[in-house]
Amino acid sequence: MPDEPAIRLTDVRVTAAGLRSMLLDPPVDAEDQAILDGVSLDVPVGDVLSVLGESGGGKTTLLRCINRMIDAEAGEVQVLGRSVRDWDVRELRRTAVFVPQRSYLFGGTVRGELIHALRWHNRGAIKMPFGEVLEAVGLSVPQDKPATELS
Numbered sequence: 001m002p003d004e005p006a007i008r009l010t011d012v013r014v015t016a017a018g019l020r021s022m023l024l025d026p027p028v029d030a031e032d033q034a035i036l037d038g039v040s041l042d043v044p045v046g047d048v049l050s051v052l053g054e055s056g057g058g059k060t061t062l063l064r065c066i067n068r069m070i071d072a073e074a075g076e077v078q079v080l081g082r083s084v085r086d087w088d089v090r091e092l093r094r095t096a097v098f099v100p101q102r103s104y105l106f107g108g109t110v111r112g113e114l115i116h117a118l119r120w121h122n123r124g125a126i127k128m129p130f131g132e133v134l135e136a137v138g139l140s141v142p143q144d145k146p147a148t149e150l151s
Helices: 016-023 059-066 089-095 110-118 130-136
Strands: 007-015 034-043 074-079
Touching: 007 016, 007 059, 016 034, 034 059, 034 074, 059 074
Parallel strands: none
Antiparallel strands: 007 034, 007 074
16 A cells, blocks of 8 residues: 555554563563553654654653564554564564664764754755744753763
8 A cells, every 4th residue: 555654553552560571571560550551653764763762751652563583462563564563583684773762972062963963854844943843842951951961
């Protein structure tokens, strides 16, 4: 189907208890706190998904569901119109690439780091002032603050 998104998540749910039981052998009792709850999104073919948010907010869990490092307890995760459960895991991970969370800062200011990042992105995509960009992604820090001081 030509309008099929590259990635589609529909009502995805992952809990702390479910995550621990998937990752630990034997499973450890854990609170049934939702890490992801009812997450739905479509990523069009050719787009790059960048997930931003607070530490512990479920960013890595979301990405791990997409390349099946973990399975969603509820909902559906699809890549190119197929459930991730129907893919060969190696083929899936070659198709939906997961870049681990790492901080690679060049020692400049927050503004300088954003300018550097935008060199890799479509410059026309962000048409708002840097202060508004920072606010939109939840960073209430001065543009001239050293980027290495961010956590």
